[in-house]
Amino acid sequence: MGLQAQEVSGIVKDSLTQETLLYVNITYLHSDEGTSTDQQGVFQLQLSEENKTDTLLISYVGYRSKLIPVHQLNSTSEEILLQQERxxxxxxxxxxxxxxxxxxxxxxxxxxxxxxxxxxxxxxxxxxxxxxxxxxxxxxxxxxxxxxxxxxxxxxxxxxxxxxxxxxxxxxxxxxxxxxxxxxxxxxxxxxxxxxxxxxxxxxxxxxxxxxxxxxxxxxxxxxxxxxxxxxxxxxxxxxxxxxxxxxxxxxxxxxxxxxxxxxxxxxxxxxxxxxxxxxxxxx
Incomplete structure (x- = not known):
């Protein structure tokens, strides 16, 4: 996941199978700004000054939701792994x-x-x-x-x-x-x-x-x-x-x-x- 040039980006995968997950929801907790992953499990989300103190909510049906504070995002590319709940x-x-x-x-x-x-x-x-x-x-x-x-x-x-x-x-x-x-x-x-x-x-x-x-x-x-x-x-x-x-x-x-x-x-x-x-x- 990268935090660069006013944009949040990343890829979401299943923690067990390592398969990419499509249509995963990614949004800020304190605003109605959000997006979803594409067919390759990749997403990009715009970042404003207000969002820098916010937290990302990553959620998908059949998986445990994950919260990630924006300030903890690395500057290098990183994967988000979701755990199944089935x-x-x-x-x-x-x-x-x-x-x-x-x-x-x-x-x-x-x-x-x-x-x-x-x-x-x-x-x-x-x-x-x-x-x-x-x-x-x-x-x-x-x-x-x-x-x-x-x-x-x-x-x-x-x-x-x-x-x-x-x-x-x-x-x-x-x-x-x-x-x-x-x-x-x-x-x-x-x-x-x-x-x-x-x-x-x-x-x-x-x-x-x-x-x-x-x-x-x-x-x-x-x-x-x-x-x-x-x-x-x-x-x-x-x-x-x-x-x-x-x-x-x-x-x-x-x-x-x-x-x-x-x-x-x-x-x-x-x-x-x-x-x-x-x-x-x-x-x-």
């Missing part, structure tokens, strides 16, 4: 695999008067899908919904986004997304049009807890995208649904979850939550 997740997945299940059932939000949002790179939005049956099961399919961003010729320039899909248990005590249920995220690359993305996940043996499941979607900057503006939108839009409850949390590049209570412009008495539909099998 044993407990894999134990749960094995238990899910061995159980017997009913046929698949559809659950999730209803698509009535949907709403669209564009999110900044590095922003993760996580929605809680409640388990109305109060029976444990396994997740077999996830459906996410997108719409075309038509802003290219209007006020904001728009850039392509990819998305990382993640799965969390719901922490009943803290009332927010809790432990991971899968050690690795799923990358999707939807086109800029009205689009339903169906993700088959039965082979991943993802637990569907009695409290429900939290589905996270992080907006990712593709490596070939080089924004030249400080303000811009991303495409495609993720579709949101109207609901009587606020069931959504947000995070920026691995920072703590914050509850979101966005009300609809069209239905002020309703909240907007990401439109997600699931297929689940319940335990017999």
């Amino acid at each position: 044993a407990e997740i894999e134990t749960v997945q094995l238990q899910v695999k061995k159980a017997k299940y009913t046929s698949a059932r559809k659950i999730g939000f209803k698509r009535k008067g949907d709403y669209r949002h564009s999110k900044a790179y590095g922003t993760e939005v996580c929605v809680w899908i409640k388990n109305e049956e109060r029976r444990a099961g396994k997740l077999t399919e996830v459906q996410l919904f997108f719409k075309k961003n038509k802003e290219q010729n209007k006020k904001w320039k728009s850039y392509q986004a990819y998305f990382l899909v993640k799965f969390y248990a719901f922490d009943v005590e803290k009332r927010k997304p809790g432990n991971l249920l899968v050690a690795e995220p799923i990358l999707i690359q939807p086109k800029n049009k009205r689009n339903t993305v169906k993700i088959e996940v039965e082979d991943l043996n993802i637990l569907y807890p009695v409290e429900g499941i939290c589905i996270g979607v992080e907006t990712i900057k593709p490596e070939h995208i080089k924004p030249t503006e400080s303000m811009f939108s991303t495409y495609p839009y993720q579709v949101y649904a109207h609901s009587k409850e606020a069931l959504t949390w947000g995070s920026f590049r691995g920072k703590p979850w914050k509850k979101q209570r966005r009300r609809s412009y069209f239905k002020p008495n309703m909240f907007t939550n990401p439109l997600v539909k699931l297929k689940v099998k319940y335990r017999k």
